[in-house]
Amino acid sequence: MIELLSEPIRRYIRDKRWEELRAIQKHAIKHIMESEKNVILSSRTASGKTEAAFLPMLSKIDFNKPGVKILYISPLIALINDQFNRVEELCEYLDLPVTKWHGEAKKSAKENLLKNPDGVVLITPESIEAMLVNKEQNAIKLFSSLQFVVIDEIHSFIGTDRGMQLASLLSRLSSFHTSKFRVIGLSATIGAIAETKKLTGDAEGTTLLRDKAPKEMEVSFRYFKMEGAELPIELMKDLYLEVKDNKVLIFPNSRGRAEEVSVKLKKISDRLKGHSYYFSHHSSIDRELREYIEQFAKNNKRYPFSISCTSTLELGIDIGSVEKVVQIDAAHSISSLIQRVGRSGRREGEKSSLIFYATDQWNLLQSLACLLLFRDEFIEPVLASEKPYDILLHQMLSIIKQTNGRTPQQLKKHIKENYAFEHIQEAEMDDVIQTLVEKEQLELIGGELIVGVEGEWTVNNKDFYSVFRSDPSFKIIHHDKTIGELPLMSAFQIDENILLAARIWKILEIDYKAKKIFVIPAKDGKKPMFFGTGGEVHPKIREKMLDVLSCQQEYQELNEEAAEALRLLRLDFKCYPITEIATQRPLVAKHAETIFYSFQGTKINKSIDFLLRLQGITADYNDHESSFNFKANPAEVKAMLKKLKASTEHIDSALISMLESNPAVMEFSKWGTLLPLQYQLIILKLKIYDFTHTEIFLSTCEFVEAQDGSKD
Template sequence: MLHHIVNTLCWPGLRPLQEAAVGPLLAGSDALLLAPTAGGKTEAAIFPLLSRMASESPRGLSVLYVCPIKALLNNLLPRLEGYAGWIGRRAALWHGDVSTARRRHILRDPPDVLLTTPESIESMLVSVNVDHRMLFAGLRTVVVDEVHAFAGDDRGWHLLAVLERLTRLAGRPIQRVGLSATVGNPPELLGWLQGSGAGTRPGTVVAPETATSPVCTARGGTAVPARQTSGSARAVPGTATAPPQGEVELDYVGSVSNAATLLAALHRGEKRLVFCDSKRLVEELGHALRARGVTVFLSHASLSADERRRSEQAFAEARDCVIVATSTLELGIDVGDLDRVVQIDAPSTVSSFLQRIGRTGRRPGSVRNCLFLALDGESLLRAAGLLHLWGQGFVEPVTAPPEPRHLVAQQILALCLQEHRVGDRTWQEWWNGLAPFGAPAAPILRHLLEGGYLDEDGGMLFIGPEAERRFGRRHFMDMTAVFTAAPEFTVLSGRTEIGRTDPALLTEEVEGPRLLLLAGRTWRVTYTDWRRRRCHVEPADGHGRARWGGTGYGGLSFALCRAMREVLLGADPPVRLSRRAAERLGALRQDEAGSVHPGGTVVTRDPAAGDVRWWTWAGHRANATLAATLEGLAVPGQRVDDVSIRLRGDLTLPRWRAGTGDAAGRLCLPEVDGKALHGLKFSAALPERLAVATLAARLADLDGAAAVLAEPARWTVRG
C-alpha cells in the first residue's frame, strides 16, 4: 500500500488522521474517525483495512462500506475500485439503482469490498435469491460513512440491528468504523456505533492532529473518554470557542425571483452549489435560473437516477454553472473544484451547515465560503441564530430517537423472513443483547402473534397472513426501508423518466393545460395512467407547479430558538451582514421587542385580540411538552409553534404562578394526533398504546421544558 500511496497517488506522506488511524484499525479496534470535509477519512479507513486484507484475509466479501445516500456510493466507487486494485482485490456497488444482472454477478463472485446502504443489506438478508450465510461468512469490518447522518434518526436503529444480525451470521465480532466530519459528542457516538459491543470491545476516537483516544463505557451504554485529549477540532455543545474560519455572508433578498437574479449576476465563470431545504424550492429556483440563461443542474430525491447523475457529473466536468440541491449533495461527495456554496434560507442545524460549507475551500489558496440568501424575515432570523451558534463553536450532539418499538416489530418480522423459522425462545439472541431488541420486545412479539403478523407452530415463529397482507408486496420490499415515503407518480417524457411528483397535482382543478415543474423545466400533462401510477408529459412553456407531500414539520431545536432570541436581544453573528440584512434584522428586533427580555421569558396579553401568549423561544418539542403539562393554563388542542404557547384568555397571574410552580416536577409527554401514527412506519404492527407512547416520547423535550420553567416570566400588556 505504501508503494502506491507514494508512487500512484504521489502523496509525500499520510495526513495526521490517516497516520493515527493505522494502529487501531490494523489491530481490529472499533473506531470513530473525525475530520473536516475532505480531510481524508475514507483513505484513513480503507488503507489499513486493505493492508490487513492483503496479509490475512482469503478471497470473498471482507469489508462492507455503508453510506446514507446512493449518490455518495456512486461517487466513492471509482476510488475504492482503484485502491482495492492495488492489491489485486475488487470493490463493487449494490443499491436500488444497480441492475439485477450486476447483482447476480456479485452473488456468483463476491467482491472483497461492497459499497451499499442499510436498506440494501436488509434486502440481501431477506431475499430468497441471496445465500446470506455464504455471502457474509467472511465479513470482518463495516465502515459507516457519515455516521452522524444515521445516528440521529430511525435509520440508525435499523443499521445497528442489521449489524447485530450480520455479527451472528459471521459468527465473530465485526469491527465497526465510523466516519464523520461534524459531531458534538464523539465518545457517545462511538459507543452508539459499537452497539452490543460497547464496553466489551476496544474503541477509539481518532481526530485530526491528535493521538488516538480510547474510550470506556459508562452506565447505560454511553461512551465517555477514558482520558482527556487535546487539540480536538470539534466544539463541545454549549461551549464558546474562537469563531470558526471561513468567509460567510448573510443577505436578505425577499423572494425566489430576487435570489435567482442575484445568483445569475454573481460569480460568473464559477461553479456554485446552492442548497435549498425543500424539493419545491429547488425546482422553483432552478426554473428561475434557467429562465435567466444560467446553466443549471438539479438534485433531489424525486428526480430520476439519470437526472441526478447529470448533477453529480457536473461536479466533475462543468465549470460555469449552478447546481441546486437539497441535502442529497450535502454529504461526502467529492466536489473537487467547487468555488461557492450558497444557502437559501437556513438549515436547521449547525452540523448541516458545517457539511455544506465544507464543500468549498478544497483547492490550495481557496477558503471555505457560504452566502446565505434569506427569502423572508423568519428565515433571516433563523439564519442569524444558526450563525450565532456557529460563531460560538457549537455543534449539536447526535442522539438516537428514543424507544424504537416500531423498528423492533420490523426487525422481528425481517428475521423471520431471513431465517424462515425462528425459535420462540431464541429470537432475541440475534441482536446480541442490544437493548431495544431484548426483554422489552416481548410485548411486541405477543402482539405480532395475536394480530396474525406471525404464526407459531412447535415452538417456531414464522411469517403470518397479516404480515403478508400489509408488507408482502413485491417480495416484502416494503420491509427493507424504515421510513415512510409519500405516494408519488412517475413522470415520463416518451420513454425517459424525469422523476416523480405528488398525485395531488394531477387531481386538483386547473384552468387550461395541467403544467408540472420537474427537473427545473415545465411539462404539460398529456395522459395519466392511474393504475400504473404514471404520468406522461411533453415539454411546455410557462411556469408549472411543483409539490411533494411531507411527513410533517419537525420544528426547531431548543438551542437554535434560544440563539434566535439572543439575536433579537442584540447579538450579531460573526459574519458579514449585507445592508439589506442589517436593515431587515433591525426591523425584526423592533417588531419582536415585546416577545423577548434578557431577564427571562415573556407572557403578553392582548386585550383587543383576546390573546395571551407565552414567548418561550424553546423550540417545538419543548413547547409541546409545556403545553401538555400546563393543562388548564394552556389553550387545549393548540397547534404548537417553535417560539410561543397560547394560554387561556382568562388566565390570571396568581393562577399562572400556582400552575407553574411545581410543573417542572410533573412534566407530561405531548398528546399525539392519531393521524401522526401513519408517519411512524410499521406502527400498525404495534399495539396502539405502544405506538402512541413511542411517538409521544419523540415529540418531547423534557430538559428544554424544565429549563424554561426555571426562568422567571415577565407579564406585559400589548396594545
C-alpha cells in the same frame, strides 16, 4: 506513518505523488495498524477520510482468509456509485476486487462475487436486510470472515430508525461470524459521540479521532423580504449575479423551492444570454438525470454551473470543486449547515464561501444563530431510543422470515443477543410477539412462530427492507421518458403546472391506477405548484436566537438590508429586558391579543401546543417564530401557561385517546402502527413530543412584559 503501510499501498501513495499525508490520515494509520479497536474518523469534507480508512485497512487485511474482506456501508446508492471508482483504483494495487451490491447494481457482478467471495463490497443497509431475509446462505458465504466494516456518513444514522436497523444488522452479521470484525466510521460532523460509539456494538472498544483544524470561511448575509409564495425577483436577480460566473451549490429548504430557484435562474440567464447550466437535484428527479448532473459537475473544468439541491448533495458525493455555497433561508440544523459549507473550498488552501439569503426577519435570525453556534463548534446532540420497539417489531419479522420459523424462546434469544435491543425486557418482547400474532403478521403453529397471512404481504413486499416511510408518488412522464417522481398530492389536476428537473411542465393526463402523470413543457406562464416539508429545530438554536435579539452586537457579515431587518426585529423586543436567556421569555401584549414567544425547539413547542389543546385553550401556534398567539390579556396567558404543568400528569391517557381515535397519528413510524398501544405511546412521546423538558421549561419560565408601560 507511511512506513506502517504495506508495500503496494506505499506504491499507490508514490504513484499519486502525495507530498505528505493529511493529519486525519496519519492518526488513522497509527490507530488502525497498531490496535484492534473500532475507530471513528471525524474531519471536514474533502479531508481524505476515505483514504484514511482504506490505506491502513488494506495494509492490515489477512489475504489468507476466505470471503469478503471489507464491507463498506453507505446511506445512499449514489454515494456508493461515487465511491466505487475511488476504492477500485486503490484496490487494484492489491489485485482486490470491488463490488457494488444494491438494487441498481449489475447482476453479473453479484453472481461473480458469490462464485468467488473476495475483496470489498459496497452496500446499503437495505440490501443487507434483503440478503439476510431472502438468501441467508449468501450472507454467510460472503460475510462470515469479514475483517472490517466501514460506515460512511455515520452521523446520518445516529438517532434514527435506520441507525437502529443498521445496529441490529451488524449484530446479526456478527452472529455467524468466525471472528470479530472491526468497525470504522467516517463523518464530517459528529455531535453525539457516545451514541456514535454505541453503533459499533462496542462503545468501550471504540476510539474517536477528530481533526478540528479550522477551515477559513467567507460568510455574507443578504435580506429580501418575501411578500407572497414565490421568492422575490430582487433576490433572484442578486443571486444570479452571485452565481453566473461560478460553480455553485444552492440549498433551499424544499424540493419545490429548489425547482423554483433553478427555473428562475435559467430564465434570467436566457434573457441575458448567459450560460444554460442551471440544474435541480433532489430525490424526486430521475436517477439517470441526477447522475448526469453529478458527472457534469465533477468532470466539467470549463463552465460555471449552479445546482439547486436538497440534502441529496449534502452528503459526500464527489461533484468536484465548488466555489460557493448558497443557503436560502435557515437550515434546520447545524449538522446540515456544516455538511453544506464543506462542499465549497475543497481544494487545499481554498476558503469555504457561504452566502445566506433570508426572506423574512425570523429566517435571518435563525440563520445567524446557526452560524454563531457553528463557530462555537456546537452540533445538535442526538439521543437514540433505548427502546426502539418499532424497529424491534420489524427485525422480529425479518428474523422469522430469514430462519423460516422459530419458537418464541428462540426468537427472544436472537433479540437478547442483539445489542441494538439490549435495554428491551423479555416481557416487552412477549407483548410485541403477541400483538404480531393477533394481527396475523405471525402465526404460532405447533409451538413455532412462522410468517402469518397478513405477514406474507408484509415481508414479501419490496418495501419491507427499509424502516423509513416513503410517501406514495407519481412518475412524471414526457414522451415516454421518466423525468422523475413527485409525492402524491390531492391537488394534482389536469392543466396545472408543476416544477421538476429545472423546468415547468403542464399536466396533460393523470393515471391514478398506474400512478403516472403525463406532461408537456408549459408555455402559458401559469404559476406552478410547490412541494416540500420543513424540519425539526433544536432548542439551542432558538435560545441563541433570543440571545442575538437581546444583545446589541453588530455582525459584519450582514449587508445593509440584513442589518436593518435585524435592527427592526430587535426594536420589537427592545422593551422586554431579557437578562437570563435560559429562563426568561417575552410576553407581548398587542391590543386584545398576547403573544408568548417560547424560543424553544420544535418538540417542546409541539408539546405546549398539545397541552393547550388538551385544556381547551385556543392559541395560534407558529413554530417558525416559536410563538403562541392568545386572544387574552397577559395575566390570563400567564395563568394558562402555569396551569399547563399540572396537565402533564394526565398526558398519557390523552395521548392514548388520540391514538385510539386517530391511528394515522403514528404514520410517522413505518412499523409503529403494528405495535401494542402502550408502545406506540412511548414512541410518540420520544419522536414527536418532549413533555419532560416541557414540564421543566414551564416550571422555570419567567414571563417578561414590556417595562416602559407601552404596548406594541
